[in-house]
Amino acid sequence: MSEIVLLFLLSPAILALFLLWNSTKKKRKPPLKIPPGNMGWPLIGETIPYLKPHFATSMGEFMEQHISRFGKIYSSNLFGEPTIVSADPELNRFILQNEGGLFECSYPRNVRRILGEWSMLVVVGDLHREMRMIALNFMSHARIRRHLLREVERHTLLVLSSWEDNSTFSAQEEAKKFTFNLMAKYIMNMDPSKAETKQLKREYITFMKGMISAPLNFPGTAYRKALKSRSCILRFIEQKMEERRSGTSDECQKVEEDDLLGWVSKQPNLSTEQILDLILSLLFAGHETSSVAIAFVIYFLESCPKAVQQLQEEHxxxxxxxxxxxxxxxxxKDYKQMEFTQCVINETLRLANIVRFVHRRAIRDVHFKGYDIPCGWKVLPVFAAVHLDPSLFHNPQEFNPWRWQTGSSNVTMTSNFMPFAGGPRLCAGFEFAKLEIAVFVHHLVLNYRWELAEPDHAIAFPFVHFTKGLPIRVHTLTKHK
Ligand code: HEM
Incomplete structure (x- = not known):
């Protein structure tokens, strides 16, 4: 009898629970359709195979296998986070163009610590827009024409004139010397022959090693040394700023407007820490990339005499x-005449893939091509996989600058070509980078012939570099008439 009373008393509650369950069931969202993939091991996921060194001119075994198994959009666990990897050009464009709205730049913690919390590659939102405007104004078309072209040519000649007939050296080192000296001059008006420039370069090399090392902050590790070098470089830049402010620098009047330090120091909204990180990130973004591109031009041309001949004719x-x-x-005007050179530059950037992918995060739930990308997930648009996709670029492994000639290059090819990324974070120095390479090529093909002193190849680990430094032997050409 008591059970019947109990049931009678509980029945409204049971009914209410049933109705609640039924209504939430109706409102419950359909399950998310995450792209297929493999989450790998706990914590590390698939990070190790993803970053495994591979030939720079290939997309790597990991990408190839995952694309053939799961398609061009797949899920994984990378850098300790659930991730969507995209080798799909449309999704890549969508991600880049929706920066700030649906996606946000999001580099791993070790990169953020080394480059700095205020680095342009790290900051988002209004501060990013403000810093970007400063960088873009400084590298405006007018400034490139008026100041930077002259500096680029002067530094090219400085490096090339040191190449003796029949000498052998590392082309990668020479390219690094060229872009470092140029950036040091352009950023802080530093003279390449001065001891302080050489000291800064030494610190910078240690700093760079930390970018590619495991983030283990213990005495003796590359990461710890890099953090120390970062502080040294920042102190150095700050000292230069102080000299300018106090007027103790002998060249301070003359260079006020001409270098980046003078330019950013006048920006009222930036703190000293922000200025320091901005300058350091420009040094990094401008030096590492262009030097590798120049080394690749030397490498690809060495095995393509037909292209060298056409370049020589043009120059x-x-x-x-x-x-x-x-x-x-x-x-x-001369630069604008270098049409075939631009084809060589494009083809080099397509095949070398210097910046292979960028780090983003979904800041909202995103639905694309039938898949869901949940808010908070990491997203990696992989440009290398698009640039080496045989359905988009005919015979993608072949160095073929002629594919970029007007008439032969098609809209699909150019719209899928993203060596400088795109959207609101499109490389701020892309015009400058192309100019550097073109001017270097001009004097290179007019004055030298070269061959590899020993076989070498470039690997991506994770920055692209030549394993032996690209040793070449050069021969001076008799002066052109
Ligand atoms: C071949 C040479 C170069 C390549 C392939 C390259 C590529 C890139 C890529 C892919 C990005 C986008 C990063 C991201 O979205 O997360 C980027 C950003 C950037 N690059 Fe370059 N870059 C090159 C040369 C340069 C040079 C010479 C400079 C400056 C002198 C420069 C300055 C920058 C800056 C400031 C950014 C950040 C832009 C922003 O966040 O708004 N780059 N670059």
């Missing part, structure tokens, strides 16, 4: 016209 013609006009420095 001899420019040199001939200049001579007739009695001009000696390259002008913007």
């Amino acid at each position: 001899l013609e420019i040199a001939r016209i200049k001579k007739q006009a009695g001009e000696c420095e390259l002008s913007w």
Whole structure:
């Protein structure tokens, strides 16, 4: 009898629970359709096979296997987080163009600590926009034409004139010397021959080693040394700023407007810490990338004599016209004549994939091509996988600059080509980078012939570099008439 009373008393509660369950069941969202994939091991996921060194001109075994198994959009666990990897050009464009709205730049913690919390590659939102404007204004078209072109040519000649006939050296080191000295001059008006520039370069090399090392902050580790070098470099930049402010620098009046330090120091909204990280990130972004691109141009051209010959014809013609006009420095007009050179640059960037992918995070739930990307997940648009996709680039492993010639290059090819990323974070120095490479090529093909002194190849680990430093032997050409 008591059970019946109890049931009678509880029945409204049971009914209410049933109705609640039924209504939540109706409202419950359908299960998310995460792209297929493999989450790998707990914590480390698939990070180790993803980063495994591979030939820079390939997309790597990991990417190839995952794409053939799961398709161009797949899920994984990378850098300790659930991740969507994209080798799909449309998704890559969508991610880059929706920066700030659906996705946000999100580099791993060790990169953030080394580059700094205020680095342009790390900050988001309004501060990013403000810093980007400063960098873009400094590298404006007008400034590139007026100041930077001259500096680029001067530094090219400085490096190339040190190459003796029949000598052998590391082309990668020479390219690094060129871009480092140029950036040091451009950022802080530093002279390459001075001891302080050489000291800064030594610190910078240690700093870079930390970027590619495990983030283990113990005495003796590359990471700890890199953090120390970071502090040294920042102290150095700060000292330069102080000298400018107090007027103790002998060149302070003259360079006020000409270098980045003078330029950013006048920005009222930036703190000293922000200025220091901004300068350091520009040194990093501008030096590492262009030097590798130049080393690759030297590497690819060495095995493509037809392209060297066509380049020589293009540059001899420019040199001939200049001579007739009695001009000696390259002008913007000359640069614009370097059409085949631009094809060589594009093809080098496509095949070398210097920046292979970028780090992003979904800041909202995103639905794309039938898949769900949950808010908070890491997202990696992999440009290398698109640039080496045979359905988008015919015979993608082949170095073929002619594919970029007007008439032969098609819209699909150019819209899938993203060596400088895109959207609101498109590389701020892309014009400058192309100019550096073109001017270097101009003087290179007019003055030298070269061959590999021993076989070498480039690997991606995770930054792209030549394993032996790209040793070349150069031969001076008799002066062009
Ligand atoms: C071949 C050479 C270069 C390549 C392949 C390259 C590539 C890239 C890529 C892919 C990004 C986007 C990073 C991201 O979205 O997370 C980027 C950003 C950037 N690059 Fe470059 N870059 C090159 C040269 C340069 C040079 C010479 C400079 C400066 C002198 C420079 C300055 C920057 C800056 C400041 C950013 C950050 C832009 C922003 O966040 O708004 N880069 N670069």
